[in-house]
Each structure stands twice: as C-alpha cells, then as structure tokens.
Amino acid sequence: MTVTELNPELATISRLLVLGALTIYSIAFIILAWSLTKRAAKGDKTSSKLENIGIYLLVAGNLLHFVGVLTRGIAAHRVPWANMYEFSITGSFIVTFIYLVALRFKDLKFISTFVSGFVVLIIGSANTLFYVQVDTLMPALQDYWLVIHVSVAILATAFFMIGAALAAILILKSGKGKERKLLKVFPEVEKLEKLSYQFNIIGFILWSFTLIAGAIWADKAWHRFWGWDTKEVWTFIIWTIYAAYLHATTTKGWEGKRAAWLALIGFTAIIFNFTIVNLYFKGLHVYSGL
Amino acid sequence: SRLPEYIKIETEKDNFKKVEEFFKTNKYRTVITQDEIRAEKGYLRETGNLVFHLSLLGVLISVGLGGALSYSGQRVLVEGESFVNNEAGYDSLSPGLLFDTKSLTPFSLKLNSFITTYDYLNPTNYAKPIDFTAKVTTNLNGKKDDAVIKVNNPLMLPNAKVYLTGNGYAPDVVIKDKDKNIVFSGPVVFLPQDGNLTSLGVIKVPDAPTQFGIMAFFYPTVGQLETGALTSTHPYPWNALLSMNVFVGKLGLENGLNANVFDLNTHAMKQVAGGKSGIKAIQVKPGETVALPKELGTLEFRGLKRFASLDITYNPMELWVLVFALSTLFSLILMLIIPRRRIWVKKSSGFVEVAALAKSRDESLGKIVKEISEIVKKKS
Numbered sequence: 001m002t003v004t005e006l007n008p009e010l011a012t013i014s015r016l017l018v019l020g021a022l023t024i025y026s027i028a029f030i031i032l033a034w035s036l037t038k039r040a041a042k043g044d045k046t047s048s049k050l051e052n053i054g055i056y057l058l059v060a061g062n063l064l065h066f067v068g069v070l071t072r073g074i075a076a077h078r079v080p081w082a083n084m085y086e087f088s089i090t091g092s093f094i095v096t097f098i099y100l101v102a103l104r105f106k107d108l109k110f111i112s113t114f115v116s117g118f119v120v121l122i123i124g125s126a127n128t129l130f131y132v133q134v135d136t137l138m139p140a141l142q143d144y145w146l147v148i149h150v151s152v153a154i155l156a157t158a159f160f161m162i163g164a165a166l167a168a169i170l171i172l173k174s175g176k177g178k179e180r181k182l183l184k185v186f187p188e189v190e191k192l193e194k195l196s197y198q199f200n201i202i203g204f205i206l207w208s209f210t211l212i213a214g215a216i217w218a219d220k221a222w223h224r225f226w227g228w229d230t231k232e233v234w235t236f237i238i239w240t241i242y243a244a245y246l247h248a249t250t251t252k253g254w255e256g257k258r259a260a261w262l263a264l265i266g267f268t269a270i271i272f273n274f275t276i277v278n279l280y281f282k283g284l285h286v287y288s289g290l
Numbered sequence: 291s292r293l294p295e296y297i298k299i300e301t302e303k304d305n306f307k308k309v310e311e312f313f314k315t316n317k318y319r320t321v322i323t324q325d326e327i328r329a330e331k332g333y334l335r336e337t338g339n340l341v342f343h344l345s346l347l348g349v350l351i352s353v354g355l356g357g358a359l360s361y362s363g364q365r366v367l368v369e370g371e372s373f374v375n376n377e378a379g380y381d382s383l384s385p386g387l388l389f390d391t392k393s394l395t396p397f398s399l400k401l402n403s404f405i406t407t408y409d410y411l412n413p414t415n416y417a418k419p420i421d422f423t424a425k426v427t428t429n430l431n432g433k434k435d436d437a438v439i440k441v442n443n444p445l446m447l448p449n450a451k452v453y454l455t456g457n458g459y460a461p462d463v464v465i466k467d468k469d470k471n472i473v474f475s476g477p478v479v480f481l482p483q484d485g486n487l488t489s490l491g492v493i494k495v496p497d498a499p500t501q502f503g504i505m506a507f508f509y510p511t512v513g514q515l516e517t518g519a520l521t522s523t524h525p526y527p528w529n530a531l532l533s534m535n536v537f538v539g540k541l542g543l544e545n546g547l548n549a550n551v552f553d554l555n556t557h558a559m560k561q562v563a564g565g566k567s568g569i570k571a572i573q574v575k576p577g578e579t580v581a582l583p584k585e586l587g588t589l590e591f592r593g594l595k596r597f598a599s600l601d602i603t604y605n606p607m608e609l610w611v612l613v614f615a616l617s618t619l620f621s622l623i624l625m626l627i628i629p630r631r632r633i634w635v636k637k638s639s640g641f642v643e644v645a646a647l648a649k650s651r652d653e654s655l656g657k658i659v660k661e662i663s664e665i666v667k668k669k670s
C-alpha cells in the first residue's frame with residue numbers, strides 16, 4: 001500500500017472557492033427573497049427582472065462551487081464525499097445544480113428563495129461546524145462502493161430537498177389564510193402536488209438504492225449486510241416515511257396537504273439522520289471525520 | 291378509493307371504430323360487444339402489487355432462513371498461529387438454529403504476518419493508519435494457497451467468508467520462577483484502548499509455585515500525560531514499554547473463575563506491584579528481562595507480535611435477500627407509478643355514455659374521458 005500525497009494548499013484554495021460561492025449564493029438569496037416580497041406585495045405571478053438576476057447569480061455561484069468541489073477532490077486524490085464536510089459541499093452543489101437544470105424544463109422559480117436559503121445554510125454550517133482537513137481514507141472507506149453509495153445518497157437528498165420545499169409551499173398554500181397576498185405568487189395546489197411528487201419519487205428510488213448499496217457494502221466492510229445499526233435504522237425509517245408519502249398521494253383523502261406533511265417529516269428525518277445521528281449517536285457509521 | 295368520471299353525449303353517431311383505434315394505439319385491453327366497449331389498462335400495476343407482496347415475503351423468508359442456516363464466529367490469531375475451522379478452533383461461535391457445526395468446511399488458515407501502513411507523508415494526517423493487511427496461508431484439503439485479508443476484502447472460502455475486524459499487539463513474554471523453570475511463555479493478546487494503541491492485557495501464571503497474575507498496559511510509543519500518567523503517543527512500536535501490576539493469590543482457574551482471558555479477577559488476590567501496593571508498577575522494554583517482586587521470578591519481554599481479529603461467517607441466503615429486496619423495490623415502483631383504469635363506452639338510442647374508473651388517484655382520467663367523448667362526437 002503506497003501512501004498518496006495530499007495537497008493541503010489546494011484544499012485551502014478549495015475552501016476559499018466554496019466560501020466565494022457561499023457569498024454569491026447569499027447575495028442571490030437576498031435578491032430572490034426581496035423580489036418575492038415585492039411580487040407578493042403586488043400579488044404578481046410573473047417573474048421579475050430582479051428574480052432573473054438572482055437566478056443568474058445562482059448559476060455563477062454554482063460554477064464557482066463546482067470548481068471548489070473539484071479541487072477538494074483533486075487535493076484529496078479521491079471523490080470529494082468521504083466525510084460530513086465533503087458530503088455537505090458536494091450535496092449543496094448538486095442541489096443547486098439539479099434545481100438550475102430543472103428550471104430549464106419547469107417553472108420552479110417560485111422556490112428559488114427556499115433553495116438558495118437552504119444552500120446558504122448547508123455551506124455555512126459545513127464550513128463552521130463540519131470542516132475537516134483533507135485526509136487519506138481510513139481502511140474501511142477504501143472501496144469502490146464509496147463512489148456508488150455516497151453519490152446516490154447525495155442525489156437522493158438533493159431531490160428530496162427540492163420536493164420538501166415544494167411540499168412546504170403546498171402546506172402553506174392549502175392552510176388557513178389562503179388569501180394572503182404572499183401565497184398568491186405560488187402556483188395552484190394541484191401543480192405543487194404534482195411537482196413535489198415528481199421530485200420525491202425520484203428521491204425515493206435513489207434513497208432505496210442508497211440503502212441497498214449501503215447493505216451490500218456493509219456485507220464487505222462490516223461483515224454483515226444488516227445489523228440494525230443506528231444509521232441503518234434511521235435510513236429505513238426514512239424509507240418507510242417516503243413509502244407512506246407515495247402511498248398517500250394515490251389515496252383519496254390523503255393526497256394534498258396530508259401527503260405533503262409526510263414529505264416534510266421525511267425530509268426532517270433526513271436532516272436528523274445526517275446531523276444528530278452522525279454526531280451524537282453511537283454506531284458503526286461514523287464517518288463525519290470530526 | 292374510486293374516482294369515477296362520466297360524460298353523456300347526445301348523439302346518433304358513435305364512431306366506435308375510431309374509439310377502438312384510440313384504445314388500441316394507447317395499448318388498452320378491450321372487450322367489444324354490440325353496443326359497448328370496455329377497455330382496461332394498467333395490468334402491470336396489479337402484477338406489481340402481486341410481485342411486491344411475494345417479494346416482501348421472499349425477503350422475510352430468506353432473512354429468517356438465512357439466520358437459521360448461517361453461522362458466525364470469532365477468532366484472534368497472533369502472527370505465526372493457525373486456525374482450524376471446527377468448533378474448537380473458535381474463540382466464540384454462534385451457529386444458527388439449523389446449522390450443524392459438524393458441517394464446517396475443514397480448512398485451516400495460518401496468519402503469516404500482519405502489516406500495517408501509517409501515513410508519515412502528510413503532516414495533517416500524520417500517523418493515521420491507512421492500511422491493514424493480514425497475509426495468510428490457507429490449507430483446503432491439502433491444497434495450500436497464499437492470500438491477503440483486508441478490511442474491505444474478506445477472504446472467500448467454500449461456505450466461509452473470513453473478515454478482518456481488528457488488530458493489535460501481542461507482547462511475547464517468558465516468565466521463569468526463582469529456580470529458572472519456565473512457568474509461562476508465549477505471546478499475549480493485548481486489547482487496544484485508543485487510536486495510538488495503548489493496550490491492556492492480562493497474563494495469568496497458574497503453573498508458578500505461588501500463583502500470580504499480571505495486569506499490564508502496553509504502550510507502543512510511550513509518552514507522559516500532564517498528570518504524569520503514561521500514554522501511547524504513536525501506534526507504531528518506536529519506544530515500546532510494558533508496565534505491569536502484579537497480583538499474588540489463587541487464580542481459581544479450575545473453578546471457572548478467571549476464565550475470561552482478558553480479565554483478571556483480583557478479588558482473592560493481593561497486589562504486590564503497582565497501584566497502592568507501595569511498589570511501583572514494573573516496567574520492561576522489548577529485549578529486556580526484569581525481576582518480579584516477592585521472589586516470583588523474572589519476566590523477559592522477548593519480542594513483539596501483531597495479532598488479527600477475524601470474523602468467520604457464512605449465510606447461504608444472502609444473495610436471495612438481495613434479489614428479493616431488489617424485486618420488492620422494482621415492484622413497489624411499478625405499483626406506485628402505473629395507473630390502473632377502466633373505461634366504458636356505451637351506446638343507447640340517442641346518446642353515448644363514456645365512463646371511467648381508476649383504482650387510485652389518476653390525474654389524467656378526466657382528460658381521457660373528455661378526449662374519448664370528442665372522438666365519439668367527431669363528424670368524420
């Protein structure tokens with residue numbers, strides 16, 4: 001086994017690039033939030049020039065973010081997702097990227113404030129709470145399943161995040177005070193339902209593969225494919241919540257607001273699984289690097 | 291949950307041929323009578339439903355059966371030692387309900403060497419272990435093979451997978467009584483307590499003229515904490531030290547007391563070195579020999595070996611669990627995304643009725659009924 005030489009200077013540059021992206025995203029967030037309130041005041045449904053500027057800033061931030069993630073990988077000589085910091089920066093890059101791609105096909109501008117706000121939150125906490133130096137992989141992580149298992153987990157989380165933003169708006173929109181001006185800028189409940197479903201079902205399929213890939217890897221690395229480890233339990237609970245969500249969307253009386261609540265609970269559980277379970281629960285799946 | 295859609299069209303025409311065509315191009319199954327067309331779509335949903343439930347049952351059965359037919363056992367091997375795959379060869383073995391331990395594949399496995407690689411190249415990562423490799427020789431029906439076992443690379447043998455689950459140091463010691471008779475000899479497995487492999491081990495000497503036991507700390511690279519306590523500052527044996535507390539008294543091995551090799555029950559014993567005994571803990575480096583207190587004799591720290599903890603398991607149903615898990619997933623998705631709907635087009639004198647029923651929420655049902663009614667109405 002030869003030791004690969006890490007590049008801490010490049011990792012520092014990567015960190016600065018990601019912080020640069022964070023700055024641009026933050027400006028975009030402020031602009032997008034401002035444009036949303038302005039439109040809400042007028043009850044205007046069409047997108048404004050200000051909003052477009054916000055979106056362009058997201059694109060610029062995403063480009064910088066990409067270089068940041070890439071350089072982190074080059075500095076570490078491997079995929080940039082082997083600890084919580086890397087999972088967060090790659091995950092937030094993917095969320096923004098998927099969102100921007102989806103914008104080309106669907107009218108999703110109305111959640112831009114949510115997406116950018118969330119991404120700012122993720123990068124902010126990654127940089128302050130989860131930051132770790134580039135490191136060589138511990139023996140348990142030296143396997144090609146790292147590439148498959150974690151990249152699929154990142155994609156799943158990204159789709160669920162957008163699905164959750166849509167579900168949250170759906171809940172607001174179908175709640176009391178429907179007539180509030182702010183809510184008028186959002187599309188109809190039926191449309192929100194459909195969009196949210198589309199993101200969540202893709203998330204669900206990817207999540208299922210995360211779980212199965214994890215089990216296959218666990219059979220190699222932990223000498224059993226399933227053992228009710230805390231991470232396994234929570235990943236399974238989340239899977240069940242989303243299965244219930246999908247079931248609800250096709251069940252009369254459960255579609256719409258109730259199903260949306262399930263999607264939101266599911267996403268909260270994902271955040272819980274990534275933060276609290278990783279940092280405070282004991283188990284085999286301790287790859288935060290902290 | 292049934293959501294009917296219904297449209298009644300006042301017309302003398304019916305355009306049944308066109309409606310039939312519509313069903314055909316959209317892959318519906320149809321039953322056509324004199325004055326009615328019944329069309330159905332989404333059988334795959336029902337199939338999905340059936341397969342889903344069968345697969346779920348499959349997962350449960352293969353997990354259950356796997357549990358009964360599998361076994362898993364542990365064995366700690368010091369470099370140079372061999373393991374024979376039978377019940378006696380294990381430190382602990384938990385066979386499933388239906389697993390006959392006599393059916394264990396007769397192979398043996400010798401740990402030739404255990405190699406660790408630490409990162410000395412990257413300052414930020416200094417001394418982190420980056421590789422553990424157990425070099426072994428297996429002997430299966432007289433056929434010898436060399437192999438390596440790593441953390442993510444278990445050794446596959448017939449009906450047995452050998453995993454590397456842990457490792458540590460085994461100081462090799464020789465103890466002689468005051469008449470220079472050897473009363474203990476061999477490597478002793480010390481359990482690691484931290485990342486720098488500060489390790490804890492127990493040596494029991496039942497064959498000495500006065501029975502005694504040693505509870506010892508091993509530091510691969512010894513250093514001192516601010517409190518003065520010793521600690522290991524590095525996992526590699528650059529400045530190894532063994533620090534021993536000695537206890538004299540009945541070990542009680544014959545009564546099953548002190549059966550655990552990693553634990554010393556000092557209840558009926560008296561401490562003669564270390565702790566509050568008044569004599570300092572006895573320290574020895576590799577290659578050195580020290581005298582033990584109370585004329586117990588001498589201890590030679592002959593050398594240092596590595597040990598590997600191995601898990602040997604086998605579950606014949608593993609692949610089936612995976613197959614059924616995948617088919618559960620695929621069928622669930624089929625079930626969720628494929629709509630199942632039935633459509634009727636019925637003619638009576640003066641009007642045509644189009645009705646549709648979905649088994650679940652079906653967004654496009656109303657649209658389809660409308661579309662068909664347009665076809666019915668169309669003047670050709």
Ligand code: HEM
Nearest residue numbers: 082083087140153211214215217218221232235273274287
């Ligand atoms: C059935 C077993 C497994 C399940 C259900 C599972 C589940 C997950 C989930 C849901 C994530 C997403 C982020 C998070 O919540 O932390 C994740 C990330 C990750 N998994 Fe697994 N996993 C399993 C097995 C494994 C194994 C065996 C390894 C390595 C030996 C591994 C290594 C990682 C790493 C490095 C990450 C990214 C960093 C992190 O989030 O902690 N996983 N896994």
